[in-house]
Amino acid sequence: MTEDNPRTGWFYRDELPPDDDAYFENMARTVFQAGLSWQLISDKWNDFRVAFKDFKIDQVSDFNDEDIEELLSNPRIIRNRAKIESVLVNAIAFARIQEEYGSFQDFFDTLDKSENYRFVRKELSKKFSRMGPKSAMIFLWSIGEDVQHE
Numbered sequence: 001m002t003e004d005n006p007r008t009g010w011f012y013r014d015e016l017p018p019d020d021d022a023y024f025e026n027m028a029r030t031v032f033q034a035g036l037s038w039q040l041i042s043d044k045w046n047d048f049r050v051a052f053k054d055f056k057i058d059q060v061s062d063f064n065d066e067d068i069e070e071l072l073s074n075p076r077i078i079r080n081r082a083k084i085e086s087v088l089v090n091a092i093a094f095a096r097i098q099e100e101y102g103s104f105q106d107f108f109d110t111l112d113k114s115e116n117y118r119f120v121r122k123e124l125s126k127k128f129s130r131m132g133p134k135s136a137m138i139f140l141w142s143i144g145e146d147v148q149h150e
Contacts (some may be wrong), residue, residue, distance in 0.1 A: 011142040016105065023104045023143060024094050025055035028087045030139040031130045032078055040078075047076035052087065057098070060091035086129035093127050116148050 017023050032048070033041050041048075051074050053059040071077065071084050094104060101107040112119040121136040131139065140147045 012144045015144065017143055020094060020098060020104045021055050021057055024057050024060075024091065025049075026142045027090055027128065027131070027139050028052065028055060030135050030142060031083050031086050031090070032080075033138070034083075034130065034135055036078065044077055047074075051077050057091050057094045060088060061095045063088050063091070083130065089129040090131075093129075097127070113145075117145065 011026065012022075017026065028048070029041065029045065049055065051071055068081075068084060068088070072079050072081060097104055097107045101110070108120075111123055117137075117140055120140065121133055124131045124136040124139065125133070137147050137149075
């Protein structure tokens, strides 16, 4: 693992994330990172972990409207409703993938990674909220995939 991974920083380059919660955390960070300073997100990320229950998929997927309001009133994180709600939607998507495939990695292994992950990026965009082409590329890079900048 690199010195900058989801528990101390945020990305993997030398090995796969250890579990689905780590994949989920990287996706959440990618969502919050979009359009904002990398340093801003880095400075606040430990507070994000606390607010989002250490990105445990089973816990975040159970968040409700009251939890959303609590997150929106938390000055220690970025209080963007669309991004917060997308993280909750993505937790539910991860839970569904776990039910269908067993794990995110098992799902990921079924995808065609040719043409610089073109199909993978489309699938991520379909299954997950706020995973457009750029965000999908950043997410893929953050989990150690050899994507090329387009």
